[in-house]
Amino acid sequence: RKEVEQDPGPFNVPEGATVAFNCTYSNSASQSFFWYRQDCRKEPKLLMSVYSSGNEDGRFTAQLNRASQYISLLIRDSKLSDSATYLCVVSGNTPLVFGKGTRLSVIA
Amino acid sequence: NAGVTQTPKFQVLKTGQSMTLQCAQDMNHEYMSWYRQDPGMGLRLIHYSVGAGITDQGEVPNGYNVSRSTTEDFPLRLLSAAPSQTSVYFCASSPSARSSPLHFGNGTRLTVT
Numbered sequence: 001r002k003e004v005e006q007d008p009g010p011f012n013v014p015e016g017a018t019v020a021f022n023c024t025y026s027n028s029a030s031q032s033f034f035w036y037r038q039d040c041r042k043e044p045k046l047l048m049s050v051y052s053s054g055n056e057d058g059r060f061t062a063q064l065n066r067a068s069q070y071i072s073l074l075i076r077d078s079k080l081s082d083s084a085t086y087l088c089v090v091s092g093n094t095p096l097v098f099g100k101g102t103r104l105s106v107i108a
Numbered sequence: 109n110a111g112v113t114q115t116p117k118f119q120v121l122k123t124g125q126s127m128t129l130q131c132a133q134d135m136n137h138e139y140m141s142w143y144r145q146d147p148g149m150g151l152r153l154i155h156y157s158v159g160a161g162i163t164d165q166g167e168v169p170n171g172y173n174v175s176r177s178t179t180e181d182f183p184l185r186l187l188s189a190a191p192s193q194t195s196v197y198f199c200a201s202s203p204s205a206r207s208s209p210l211h212f213g214n215g216t217r218l219t220v221t
Contacts, residue, residue: 032207043198043212044151087151091206095141095166100150 003027004090006099014107017078021102023088024070032091033064035073037084038101044087047073078106110134114199114213121189121220129184129216131199139205140182144168144195151198157182158205189220 006023013019025033033050048055050062050071061074071090075082083106088099115130133140141156153166157176171193173185182201186193196217200210 034209036209041196043215044210045212046209049209089209095139095153095156095205096210098143098151100148 003092003097004088004099006088006102008100008102010103010105012105012107013078015078015080017106018074018076019078019104020072020074021086021088021104022070022072023090023099024068025088025090025092025097026069027090027092028066028069030090030092032096033062033071034089034096035060035062035071036087036089036098038087039084044098047086075104078104080106080108082106112199112201112211112213114197114216116216117214119216119218121186121218123189123191123220125189127186127189129186129197129199129218131182131184131213132180133182133201133211134180135201135203135211136179137201137203137211138179139203139208140176140199140201141166141210142172142174142182142184143198143200144193145198146195154184154197156205186218191220194218194220 035047036044037047038044054063059076063072085101087101112133138159142154143151155174157163199213202208202210
């Protein structure tokens with residue numbers, strides 16, 4: 001089993017839709033979790049950290065389920081500008097491990 | 109507020125040539141790392157450093173060397189470039205290796221012919 005797995009997508013959703021991504025991880029000792037956003041041909045940028053109790057930042061909500069070893073990202077009221085690749089990041093046996101990303105396209 | 113600075117932004121090499129990708133950060137971060145990103149492969153860790161004088165190998169270290177003589181700088185050396193090293197390279201830093209999010213440089217796009 002890979003350390004961090006994500007559905008590669010693409011997820012094609014209309015503007016205003018709600019979309020959710022899941023990410024599973026294999027290391028039960030992982031303590032730190034993040035979601036990054038990467039635009040085409042750009043560097044990844046931190047979207048939000050993921051806390052045990054779940055956390056929200058505007059239209060974005062992140063959840064952690066330690067028992068099932070997954071984290072999720074929910075985007076409400078999708079905007080065209082949300083189109084990007086979303087990377088799940090988990091602390092592992094080596095420093096932070098990145099998933100391959102889930103591609104989101106928001107369509108007008 | 110520079111953050112993480114990578115140079116050059118673009119580079120074309122011939123097979124067998126050597127070069128150094130530069131990475132500098134001005135945030136006094138102890139942890140620095142190099143990733144390569146290829147289509148369909150995601151970000152793969154090449155080498156990392158948890159502090160000056162300390163380096164370690166990541167997932168794909170072959171063909172690359174690093175050193176960390178100062179907190180600020182973490183250069184990546186390609187000893188003898190191969191077409192398989194054509195990729196986008198990102199340098200990243202953070203206050204700690206596992207508990208803090210990474211700050212990325214803008215990337216270096218390398219083509220080896």
